[in-house]
Every structure is written in C-alpha cells, then in structure tokens.
C-alpha cells in the first residue's frame with residue numbers, strides 16, 4: 001500500500017512538473033499541430049517545427065501559428081523570439097528565418113524557440129490589430145492584451161494559447177520583434193525596462209541605434225514576459241511592410257551575441273551596443289500633427305537636433321505651408337513619419353534624450 005501510494009505520488013509529481021507536449025492529432029502539410037509545447041519532450045540536436053493551434057474563427061477553424069524549435073544537444077538557456085504580434089510588422093519574420101538558417105542544433109547548448117506570425121488575422125489584413133468579427137467587427141491592438149484570457153474574445157484567446165502553450169515554462173528570455181507602425185519608421189530601436197534583472201545586459205548585447213529605458217506598457221508582450229520571470233525586451237526593426245536587410249543583419253548580430261553571452265553557442269560575441277555607440281535615452285517626446293495635411297519631415301532617423309530646429313512642415317492641397325513643427329529641446333531623432341499624408345494626431349517625429357531628473361530615471 002505504501003509502495004502504491006509512493007508510485008501514485010511520483011506519477012502525480014511527474015505530471016505536475018512536466019506538462020508534456022500536447023498534440024491535437026492533426027497534421028497540416030506534414031507539420032504536427034500542438035496545443036502546448038514541452039521542450040523536455042523533444043529530441044536534442046535537432047530543429048523541430050510545429051503549428052500551434054490558435055484561436056478558432058467564425059467558420060469553426062483554428063488559426064495555425066508556425067513555431068520553430070532548435071533544441072540543442074546539450075542543456076542550457078532557453079531563448080525565445082517572437083515576430084508578427086503586430087501583423088504589419090514583418091522584419092522580425094525574416095530575422096527568425098535567418099537565425100534558423102544558420103543555427104546548428106548540434107553545436108547549441110539549450111534551445112531557441114520562435115513564434116512566427118503571432119497575430120494571424122493582422123498579418124492577413126496588413127494591420128497591427130487582430131481582426132474581430134463579432135458586433136460588426138473591429139480590431140484589437142494585439143500588443144496590449146498579454147497574457148490573454150482563456151475565455152476572452154478571439155484575440156485574447158489567441159494570445160492566451162501562445163503565452164501558455166508555447167512560452168510559459170519553456171523560456172528564460174524572450175525578444176519580442178516589432179517595427180514602427182505603417183507610415184512611420186524606427187531605426188534599430190529597443191524598449192527595455194532596466195528595473196528588471198537581466199534586461200539591461202540583454203538590451204546592450206544588441207548593436208541597436210537607440211535603446212529607450214522604459215517602464216513598460218501594460219498588456220504588452222514584453223511586460224507580460226518580464227512579469228512572468230522571462231527576461232524580455234522589445235526589439236523594433238525599422239519600418240512596417242518591408243524587409244530591410246541592413247537592419248535585419250544587425251539584429252542577427254545581436255541575436256548571435258545573445259546566444260554567445262548566454263553560453264548557448266561557443267565563440268566570442270561581436271559588435272554590441274557599446275561598440276555601436278548606441279544612444280541610450282530615457283525620455284521620448286512625440287511631435288504630432290495638430291491638423292491634417294501633406295507633411296514634409298526635414299530630419300532623418302538618428303540625427304541630432306537642436307532646440308528650436310525645424311523638424312517638419314505641413315501644407316494644404318495648394319502647397320501653402322499651414323504648420324511648422326520645431327524641436328522643444330536638444331535630442332536625437334528616434335522615429336519619423338514616412339507617409340506624407342498626416343491627419344491630426346499622426347506622428348511626425350519622435351525625439352529621444354537623456355533626462356537627468358530623478359522622475360525619469362526608469363524612463364518617461
């Protein structure tokens with residue numbers, strides 16, 4: 001009896017400690033569909049591919065989210081990469097493909113997990129928003145609802161399935177890959193909450209142009225990962241709806257640096273934030289259009305500007321200048337509007353600077 005109890009207890013403990021990969025039994029284009037991933041189940045020294053069963057849609061089918069896992073031949077840290085939380089932000093998909101094109105799982109200690117295209121409906125709609133169909137439709141910002149809800153709307157359920165099915169229990173650090181929104185551009189830019197242990201080190205492994213020390217954004221994937229003990233940053237790679245090879249290549253150096261610094265790959269890390277002379281700031285200010293009009297931005301990304309310097313002019317349909325926008329302080333240009341059509345409230349230029357006020361020490 002005692003032995004039976006002990007073996008039942010052991011089984012119970014094993015099942016608690018180890019969720020086991022949950023297969024739906026479906027195979028699509030030769031790829032197995034899963035509900036949950038458990039790295040411990042997978043064969044080492046190999047790259048695995050799966051479809052995660054996402055939320056179901058109005059015609060009763062599930063969205064299928066591609067997942068790549070490189071499980072190393074030796075134990076080690078577990079790094080996550082996620083692209084396409086905003087459906088119009090695509091540079092991260094190519095970055096993940098490039099990481100996996102060159103990654104040799106036989107030489108890897110630990111694992112690299114990637115989710116490619118988290119926001120299935122946003123990708124198809126060229127939009128940052130997950131497309132809802134109920135109540136005449138509408139969109140949900142897919143980076144403001146993490147970690148999702150098991151019984152929420154379709155967007156919240158999709159997030160819940162990704163967060164709990166893939167990331168929870170499987171990652172030590174996750175880099176969430178974004179770009180600026182359609183009609184605007186970033187350089188290689190990082191949001192990092194320096195209050196969280198491990199975040200500063202992770203951010204500065206990457207040769208970004210700019211690092212924004214930032215207190216986080218409620219509902220953002222980055223914050224949900226940090227809150228759950230997975231060290232996380234948001235890496236913004238340029239502009240939406242394009243592949244930008246130079247920025248992707250530099251981000252790839254950053255990922256390689258992370259793998260080497262984490263002891264997952266042998267070798268010496270390459271160019272990092274220090275070598276790149278990344279601008280590390282804690283205060284941003286967005287200069288937005290007061291009215292609508294055709295807008296000419298007069299400054300470039302990464303340019304230093306002086307207080308009072310003209311940043312952008314706006315014209316009406318006849319070419320008359322209707323508004324001029326100037327820098328409120330000395331700063332560096334962190335983001336610009338690239339679409340000349342700017343309605344009221346649209347971003348023209350975002351500036352970043354170092355503010356020594358204590359109120360800004362964690363980002364403002």
Ligand SMILES: [Zn+2]
Nearest residue numbers: 086089178179
């Ligand atoms: Zn985004």
